Amino acid sequence: MLSQLARAPLYHLARRTGRLRPLPMNLTFSVSYQCNSTCKTCNVWRKRVQDFSLDEYEQTFRHLGHSPYWLTFSGGEPFLRPDLVDIILAAYRHCRPGIINIPTNGILVKRVVKGVERLAREASRAQIVVNLSLDGIGEQHDEIRGVPGNYAKLLETYAGLRGLNAPNLTLGVHTVISQYNVDHFIPLHHHVREHLRPDSYITEIAEERVELDTVGLDITPPPAKYAEVVDHLVADIDANPAEGVAGVAQAFRRRYYQMARRTLEEQRQVLPCYAGVASAHIAPNGDVWTCCIRAEPMGNLREVGYDLRQVWNSPRADDLRGSIRRGECHCPLANAAYSSMLCDPPSLWQVGWHMLKTRLRRRPAKQ
């Protein structure tokens, strides 16, 4: 993580000048649009493109080298690909990322548990973060996700992953806060804290994304209701401060929630966005995007011999970066926001200040 902080000034300069183009530290690969959920908040399962093969991923990672630190393998449901673990291990061999993040709906119980067990064992020097998607308790979860019995399977997968002896595994729970669950969020949060006790709990607001084909769906909760959720999450963080690395993650998360709330209320780019500079997204067919919100291709890896640099340095990529830099779009996308915060001096200052305050507050309690 410290090595990434050292790269932050380079990304900061790249965004400001538009001249330097270091490869992104944070890359997301949607490995397929196929999904065995039919969520009310997502249409990705309806889409179809020609997915990259394992060999195509291998070539892509070979070209990337050690540039990305944080890799996410998303979907659709990524575990529907029988070769998912081979794809990720290919990335591990070529890129040596520090963090490998996999969101999953947890429906394929055995495949997820066996796959994560192998991954954690063979990619032992990376932190493997598996986030199980949980949008409600019991039948409410199944209804939002469109799969009867999903909740029970998620619990089974959770228990299976909990039982693994994998020191490099972080088991997380991820909630999409939408029109469908915003009124039930606080009980859901208590449920997660009391019954599941994951290593990390993250939430994201349901929003209009081109990738997920959610433009025109009324899924985003009203700003006032989302503000209540943020107040609750921030109060919870303040009441239960973590220590060490978890404390750093918590401080960033706290900052993210506040930014997401403000973005929704003020309808502008509150946090300078580094999508297309420090982070990027690769679609299942090799299209390279600044982010999944815009999902506008800078180019396609198949057309450039799987060499991201050729797409990254193209005039089209510069155009898209320019548009984002000018604040022509805004969104609270969590994935991009975390790398943006890492490259944004005011955010770093605020996160650091919050951590210092937390530490000072804790000191008298210890004495």
Place this chain on the structure above:
Amino acid sequence: MQLMKLQIRTITDHSHSIRWTSYPRELEYNEEQDTDRLPILHGELGVAAPRSLRLVLRVHNQAGIPIIEGQNRVEAGQRSFTVSELRPLGIEAYAHKREAERLQIARRIWSRRAYGTLTFLAAP
């Protein structure tokens, strides 16, 4: 017949052939005219195009996200132009769906239109 207007927020002119006072500030369309596709947008330049131009229209949602794209040519000497064949971004991932279903998706995305941006390029 009631004509609707799409406000044009920014114009980029890579052809450098039109004075900024002659750019269209809005495009007009009739929502009810075309039931089997997205509306055709009509625009007019303040002066006749001094050369053949290619124009690219991008329709954005409230958050500034481009959601729909369309292109056309403006021939030298013409003032008025149309943009038909509007295409939602990412619609190619629905190539396996029936035409009617694709239109339904396109209309849902079109419902989120907030403003447009225009780019003029010198036509080959």
